[in-house]
Amino acid sequence: MRIVCIFLVAVMFLASCGKNNEKAGPSNEFEGKSFPSKMDHLLGKFYANDKFMGSIAVSKKGEDVYSKAIGYSDINSKKVSSTDTKYRGGSITKMFTSALIFNAVEDKKLSLDTTLKGFFPSIVNASKITIRQLLNHRSGIPSFTKDPLFWEIRTENITRSSLLNLISEYPSNFEPDSQHEYSNSNYFLLSQILESVFQQTYADLLQKEILEPLALQKTYTGQSISNQNNEAYSYVFEDCWKIFQETDLSIALGSGDIVTTPQDLNTFTTALFNKQLISADSLKNMTMIRDNVGFGIFPYSHKNTHGFGHGGTIDGFHSISIYFPHEQLAVSIMSNAIDYNINNLLTHILKLYFDEPFELLSFSAVKLTSAELAKYVGVYEGEGPGKFTITQRDDVLYAQLNDSFIDPLLYLGDHKFINEETGANFIFDPDANTLGLEQSGVADIYMFNKK
Numbered sequence: 001m002r003i004v005c006i007f008l009v010a011v012m013f014l015a016s017c018g019k020n021n022e023k024a025g026p027s028n029e030f031e032g033k034s035f036p037s038k039m040d041h042l043l044g045k046f047y048a049n050d051k052f053m054g055s056i057a058v059s060k061k062g063e064d065v066y067s068k069a070i071g072y073s074d075i076n077s078k079k080v081s082s083t084d085t086k087y088r089g090g091s092i093t094k095m096f097t098s099a100l101i102f103n104a105v106e107d108k109k110l111s112l113d114t115t116l117k118g119f120f121p122s123i124v125n126a127s128k129i130t131i132r133q134l135l136n137h138r139s140g141i142p143s144f145t146k147d148p149l150f151w152e153i154r155t156e157n158i159t160r161s162s163l164l165n166l167i168s169e170y171p172s173n174f175e176p177d178s179q180h181e182y183s184n185s186n187y188f189l190l191s192q193i194l195e196s197v198f199q200q201t202y203a204d205l206l207q208k209e210i211l212e213p214l215a216l217q218k219t220y221t222g223q224s225i226s227n228q229n230n231e232a233y234s235y236v237f238e239d240c241w242k243i244f245q246e247t248d249l250s251i252a253l254g255s256g257d258i259v260t261t262p263q264d265l266n267t268f269t270t271a272l273f274n275k276q277l278i279s280a281d282s283l284k285n286m287t288m289i290r291d292n293v294g295f296g297i298f299p300y301s302h303k304n305t306h307g308f309g310h311g312g313t314i315d316g317f318h319s320i321s322i323y324f325p326h327e328q329l330a331v332s333i334m335s336n337a338i339d340y341n342i343n344n345l346l347t348h349i350l351k352l353y354f355d356e357p358f359e360l361l362s363f364s365a366v367k368l369t370s371a372e373l374a375k376y377v378g379v380y381e382g383e384g385p386g387k388f389t390i391t392q393r394d395d396v397l398y399a400q401l402n403d404s405f406i407d408p409l410l411y412l413g414d415h416k417f418i419n420e421e422t423g424a425n426f427i428f429d430p431d432a433n434t435l436g437l438e439q440s441g442v443a444d445i446y447m448f449n450k451k
Helices: 035-048 090-106 131-135 160-168 184-198 202-214 262-273 280-286 342-353 370-374
Strands: 052-060 063-070 072-074 235-237 241-243 258-260 298-302 305-314 317-324 329-338 378-381 387-393 396-401 406-413 416-419 424-429 434-438 446-450
Touching: 035 052, 035 063, 035 342, 052 262, 052 342, 063 262, 090 131, 090 184, 090 202, 090 258, 090 262, 090 280, 090 305, 090 317, 131 184, 160 184, 184 202, 202 262, 235 329, 258 262, 262 317, 262 329, 305 342, 317 342, 329 342, 370 387, 387 434, 396 416
Parallel strands: none
Antiparallel strands: 052 063, 052 329, 235 241, 298 305, 305 317, 317 329, 378 387, 378 446, 387 396, 396 406, 406 416, 416 424, 424 434, 434 446
């Protein structure tokens, strides 16, 4: 998922194949209801419009406030999901790996400044790259998931040595610690360092240090998906939900191989921030933010409410797990089928929880003519270093930040568009020749003026 990172905080049924374009109701349909009732109504809307299947859990001070699953874990057999259904968590795994590394530091098996030279001398810049730089993605090591070869081998069983050899062949993207670039290679290497210093497999170490102490019986490192073991298959929407070929999780060790539930994730994040897994000093280091990135964790803000967590995407699975320390609030979403920006869904949930004004926009696309779109076209500059170029092709509007990707915008009505991939809202005022940029988790609206 791409995030407009120059300005924004990073956060990045088969019964009928026809997509339901029923419009969501007015904002007062949520008024006067309890939080669980509002959540049931929200999930019902998403499910009815083919936007979401999965599970959501909200807890306060370690106690469940809301927990519900909707949809199918296996569309083909019509197996209905339950709150016991398990999902692949993708990069949420990195929070677990980071906690294990801090355990190793506390046990004096490592320091954050230990270099890779003693573990992986064949890695470019091994004598310069530290554990710290792996944790906060400042190593310069390219991500193996960006290698074109990844899509050729992702469904195969990959040995640790084969993946290490592949990563060792990469040139450095930049001098260590000179900048930030998210890399799954970093967390595979951290998993191998853990196995080396503890002389245990990553799975056994995870079980001993985190899962057993917290009694997380529905969390483990995954294998092939087993619906008999109440694991969900994942899907993408192409006129109807279609199954996504699963990745062999051998390639995601330490970076994206955990299978879990939203309830277990809430238990984990609550324990993490209550210093049950690592010390106060380690937690302080873990949540030290630089370039909007922590150590296996990201900051997240909802208005004046600040939290930490991580998202995850693997195959058709999308997940996010956030903990708000001041409120002692944990929220986790795990989906095996989603046709909506998960960060926006999280924002909806938080608005309902905090009883804020909320309006669920229509799920059906509103079409504008080429002439109507033309008034938005142009170059918009703000006070920051970037500019947006808004272009039009046929009956679609596109946005480009500087020289980055060109993304289509979906019209929501009232001069408002959304980039469905990033969740960013583009709010135009044709009379004033301005563009306002709004994104989930960010309180401010960034303004740009048309040149």
